[in-house]
Amino acid sequence: MTLGRRQFLAAGTALAAASLTGCGSRSSLGGKNELSMWTWVGSVNDDLIGQAEKTIPGYDGMKLSMTRIGSNYKTKVLTALAGKSLVPDIVAINDDVATYFPNADQFHDLYELGAKELEKDFLPWKWKWGVTPAGKMMAYPMDTGPTALFYRSDIFTKAGIDIDPAAVAQLAPDWDAYIQLGKKLKQAVPGSAITNNIKSVYDYRMAQQSKRYMTSDGQFIGDQDHVREAFDLAVRVVKEGLSANAQNGSTDEDAVVTNGKLVAFSAAVWWAQLGPKNAAPKTKGLWRVTAQPGGPGNKGGSFLGITKYCKDPKAAFAFISWLESAKNQAQAFLDPVLFPSTPASYTDSRLSAPDPFFGGQKIVDVFADSAKKYPGAFFSPYDSLIDTPLGNELVNVETAGKNPDQAWSDAQHQIERELTRAGAI
Known part of the structure; x- marks a missing residue:
């Protein structure tokens, strides 16, 4: 297109x-x-x-x-x-x-x-x-909104994992390794999750990409491999049983932080306040931050x-x-x-200054590195229109068991209709 x-x-x-x-x-x-x-x-x-x-x-x-x-x-x-x-x-x-x-x-x-x-x-x-x-x-x-990996040091300790931020970054340099780390955490502490929901994995993987849904000269690329890879990654995390299935905007979104089910989460800097500091103040001192699997993002x-x-x-x-x-x-x-x-x-x-909530860690260093190294990507006026069907279909996969291939196909058909209606194709 x-x-x-x-x-x-x-x-x-x-x-x-x-x-x-x-x-x-x-x-x-x-x-x-x-x-x-x-x-x-x-x-x-x-x-x-x-x-x-x-x-x-x-x-x-x-x-x-x-x-x-x-x-x-x-x-x-x-x-x-x-x-x-x-x-x-x-x-x-x-x-x-x-x-x-x-x-x-x-x-x-x-x-x-x-x-x-x-x-x-x-x-x-x-x-x-x-x-x-x-x-x-x-x-x-x-x-x-630079991104990083937030994690619970106490849960990592129970799983026998070195809690030093540099060590965790080495253990999970990419999303495949992060999934393996999630499996180890879940085996040691049953019920542990490494994302709140399927859409978050997709969003934060896309947030690392150097391209998104359109090129600056108007070419639609939202059906290309880099988008499908993020889509499939999100599905995989759910299939591995590593999602808390707490959908965005639901009361469960805070609850899985409060009750300790969400033990690691790739998220933006603002989540520190909206997530653990707000929903789980009693976990002060237990959280740490390190580089996000797969590279810097925003x-x-x-x-x-x-x-x-x-x-x-x-x-x-x-x-x-x-x-x-x-x-x-x-x-x-x-x-x-x-x-x-x-x-x-x-x-x-x-x-x-050291942040007591994060065990005295100077978390600004992690986010500053992410902000400076983020590759950037072109955002078009149509990004929200394109992103919505993809997100909706991912939620259908997690909450209703929809076939991922069918979900991808349906999302692409919906995107084509919306772009046609908007006069973009």
Whole structure:
């Protein structure tokens, strides 16, 4: 399935058209001395925002007015853009940044505001993700989601496995070895699982890949070997009895951490807080982190965009570049635990301190190495559309015993229908 670059971008525009039709006067939210900003809960550091709400650094007389949106965030942003009225000056954008690319004309090109001079301060792959295929910098880097292997040192000890992070990394350098390690853990401690569910294995294997579902020139590659390999790997982990079968969004997802069933998990840095620290606080000191089987990866991370309706683009850029400086990203790692996209932050004492929850380990070193070595991959506006059928069919394999080959075939047929409907093929 192939289409030219111009067709690819045009089709992407059609994908977003339903939410970007409308009329109205072009205006932004807030008073003339305010920069309005929309984001979601847990995306920024409150102390830093508090400073900007008094005055934008370097712009006396201009202050920030921020709104946290609790649900349907993306829908509300697109609806505001569609109406072209009461649009925030600045919007946070999640890791699905590519789905906003068809709407790039609604955003300032940050290169024109001075972003190029700061590119050297950021992880190259993260910076590239905020740039459209046409070369416009639409989104400024915020945090990242480097991946690693979390594991319970007490369970590993019961299984006779060396708990030193370097030793565990050597025992499980790839997913095949990780499965063998899982078998050993389960034999020693019955019921042990090395993933919460089938979709997580697939997601984190795909998060390591240097390519995903589309090429930058519009070729569909979601039916190729690298995707099937991740699909089959996820099925294999389930067939080996190493999944906790706790589906995403279910109460079981936390329960398998709380009750100790999930003894190892390849996940992103943010899982440290959402997983063991939240669901199993009594396991403080028992967890460790090491390199993920199969190599470094990334899952998650955010961006900031300045809309075309912004009343003072220069002040807005001064704010976002200040907020996402290496010093301030280090502060944002402390609360709300956002891993920096600025490598200079990784040696900041606020990040490099030992973490008591992880037995005094300096876990930032593991995630920093993953972030710096991650190969990067092209994300298209259609990735969510393609990923959904694959994920749904994997869940059918785990929860309903569906034949994996049939599940793969059905997912591909659904993807073809969706891409056809979207005008991508």
